[in-house]
Amino acid sequence: MKITTKFEIVLWYLLALVFSPLLLPMAIRTRKITLRLPEANGLNTGCIAFPESDDLINVTFLGESPVAGVGVDNYAQSLTAQTARHLVQQLNCSINWCAIGENGIAIKALNAQRLDTALESNPDVLVLVMGVNDVTKFKSFYDWQRQIIHLAEATNNSGIQQLLIYGVPPLAEFPALPKPLALLLGYRARIFDKITKQLAFNGEKFHFLSFRKSVEPSHFAKDGYHPSALGCDIMGEQIAVDIIKSRF
DSSP states (O other): OOHHHHHHHHHHHHHHHHHHHHHHHHHHHHHHHSOOOOOOBSOSEEEEOOTTOOOEEEEEEEESTTTTTTTSSBGGGSHHHHHHHHHHHHHOSEEEEEEEEOTTOOHHHHHHHTHHHHHHTOOSEEEEEOOHHHHHTTOOHHHHHHHHHHHHHHHHTSSOSEEEEEOOOOGGGOTTSOHHHHHHHHHHHHHHHHHHHTOTTBTTTEEEEOOOSOOOGGGBOTTSSSBOHHHHHHHHHHHHHHHHHHHO
């Protein structure tokens, strides 16, 4: 871990310590009053066919609540399915999609419980959407680094052509989070992203990408925390573009 990142980690802990009398009650209250939404209904796999082409790409999403469809009614509206739809439109080929997610999961548990299932789906492209739970549950920065390396190495030993790891969504802009808490969590999330981005194998088979679209209230579900169907559509369009750029 680079010196600059270590400095930011120490600074974050100092800020958290200084402002804990204000932020801890705020965090407890926010967790208590935030609406709890279920995972999506329906099948977590599907195929969007493009009859004019014999080409087929298998895309698997692995991760936390957005992958599990929290915030939308069914998996057809989910981030994975929306990405697949945009890929079909842009590549003129069929897409098999698979969403392997769990609400509330952190990366260590994800690697232990879900990674093998994702690899067994034989994806050409694996997309990781993780980080919010590790940030908000105050998981270790160093453990995050170890787990990302483990996941990348497991992917490297499989037949996957591309691994796309997305940065933590912009917590500072989540409507459900009061601003002081959102800003501190947003700073913590940026450290997580920096740790992931600076790993030595970034840019080969492994790609770190950030969510670059601006966030608006309509992009969130009614809990103010998870992406709505519109939010999944907008994010899915960006991810489709990123997959295409990383493959060609």
